[in-house]
Amino acid sequence: MTALKTAIVGAIDRLGDDLEKLSRQIHDNPELCYEEVKAAAWLTDFLAGQGFKVERALAGIETAFRATIETGEGPTVAILCEYDALPAIGHACGHNAIATAGAGAGAGLAAVRDKLPKGRIHVIGTPAEEGGGGKVKLIQAGVFTDVDAAMMVHGFDQWVGHMDLLGIVRVGFEFTGKAAHASADPWEGVNALDGAVQTYNNVSMLRQQVRPDARIHGIITHGGAAPNIIPEFAAAIFYVRSLNLDYMWELQKRVIACAEGAAKATGCTLKVIAHNDTVYEPMKRNETLLGAFRANLTALGITEAPPLVDRLGSSDVGNVSQVIPTIQPLMKIAPDNTPIHSRAFEAAAVSPLARAGTLAAAKAMAMTTLDLLAEPALVKRAHDEFKGAK
Numbered sequence: 551m552t553a554l555k556t557a558i559v560g561a562i563d564r565l566g567d568d569l570e571k572l573s574r575q576i577h578d579n580p581e582l583c584y585e586e587v588k589a590a591a592w593l594t595d596f597l598a599g600q601g602f603k604v605e606r607a608l609a610g611i612e613t614a615f616r617a618t619i620e621t622g623e624g625p626t627v628a629i630l631c632e633y634d635a636l637p638a639i640g641h642a643c644g645h646n647a648i649a650t651a652g653a654g655a656g657a658g659l660a661a662v663r664d665k666l667p668k669g670r671i672h673v674i675g676t677p678a679e680e681g682g683g684g685k686v687k688l689i690q691a692g693v694f695t696d697v698d699a700a701m702m703v704h705g706f707d708q709w710v711g712h713m714d715l716l717g718i719v720r721v722g723f724e725f726t727g728k729a730a731h732a733s734a735d736p737w738e739g740v741n742a743l744d745g746a747v748q749t750y751n752n753v754s755m756l757r758q759q760v761r762p763d764a765r766i767h768g769i770i771t772h773g774g775a776a777p778n779i780i781p782e783f784a785a786a787i788f789y790v791r792s793l794n795l796d797y798m799w800e801l802q803k804r805v806i807a808c809a810e811g812a813a814k815a816t817g818c819t820l821k822v823i824a825h826n827d828t829v830y831e832p833m834k835r836n837e838t839l840l841g842a843f844r845a846n847l848t849a850l851g852i853t854e855a856p857p858l859v860d861r862l863g864s865s866d867v868g869n870v871s872q873v874i875p876t877i878q879p880l881m882k883i884a885p886d887n888t889p890i891h892s893r894a895f896e897a898a899a900v901s902p903l904a905r906a907g908t909l910a911a912a913k914a915m916a917m918t919t920l921d922l923l924a925e926p927a928l929v930k931r932a933h934d935e936f937k938g939a940k
């Protein structure tokens with residue numbers, strides 16, 4: 551390891567207690583999509599304290615931010631943070647650890663800023679990954695236009711360099727029927743809940759006939775007011791995912807057809823609410839960036855688990871990967887076989903294992919950022935690969 555990398559690693563280790571405190575603070579105050587006011591404030595205060603120039607409410611999004619260190623004309627590298635939580639189960643996706651790893655990587659680089667090669671480092675706070683598409687809005691606002699490469703890490707139960715991401719589109723359904731007394735005059739009613747239940751069942755049957763990389767899943771969000779009233783209103787929302795965007799759109803049509811059939815069968819009227827403005831795109835792989843990150847992981851003494859076979863998620867970092875070379879390696883912050891979005895993962899996200907994983911990921915990202923600043927040819931290779939890939 552070079553002297554500069556050793557200095558970065560030492561700086562992140564010295565900040566270990568502060569970073570763990572930051573992670574715990576965010577974890578213990580879970581905030582949903584676009585409401586991450588406290589997390590954004592704590593992260594920007596921390597980064598400002600490390601010498602970053604901080605822009606809050608980036609692109610008019612209250613909880614987005616950009617923290618920058620500039621050492622001259624050279625490559626621009628972005629390290630991305632996420633910090634939103636899930637409804638009901640808090641930080642069960644471990645975004646507190648993602649935010650801390652990003653802030654820690656930035657702090658490690660800031661500690662050696664006088665010795666850094668020329669370039670620009672951004673730590674970008676990207677809100678609302680769990681459904682609101684914060685990165686989609688930041689892309690649309692041009693935040694990534696001048697960025698040469700981006701990286702972030704996500705918590706997991708293993709160290710893995712690359713995870714394929716499925717494209718995802720959301721579609722909601724509202725059924726309107728007619729209220730009636732469920733005992734005295736049920737034949738006078740039109741049951742909106744039946745429309746929602748029948749849609750759910752139709753989708754369950756559709757699921758057997760789809761390709762193995764597709765995922766369709768939904769919940770009923772409104773199911774009536776009281777058992778003695780035939781429900782006049784019911785609603786459901788479904789997520790439709792595939793590695794292939796064309797197939798995702800085809801499946802969305804088939805899911806809508808499931809709802810249309812249910813509406814016809816039950817006599818309800820149907821309103822389709824397509825959330826086509828926050829589609830998450832599949833992850834475009836970048837072996838050049840991955841190779842640099844992996845070499846740094848190895849230098850830190852970390853061994854990767856075998857490649858993932860069928861564990862697939864979705865994220866708006868996929869959209870970033872479609873506009874610039876991007877990686878999202880997975881860091882081990884939980885015991886083996888702990889699924890994300892579980893209560894066990896929520897507990898693990900502030901464990902000693904999470905502290906160790908988060909600090910190691912911060913070091914690997916800082917070292918990879920240093921590689922990119924020091925070697926513009928590496929940035930060019932990443933771009934050439936990006937242009938050639940589909």
Ligand SMILES: [Zn+2]
Binds near residue numbers: 643680891
């Ligand atoms: Zn998640």
Ligand SMILES: [Zn+2]
Binds near residue numbers: 643644645679
């Ligand atoms: Zn997540």
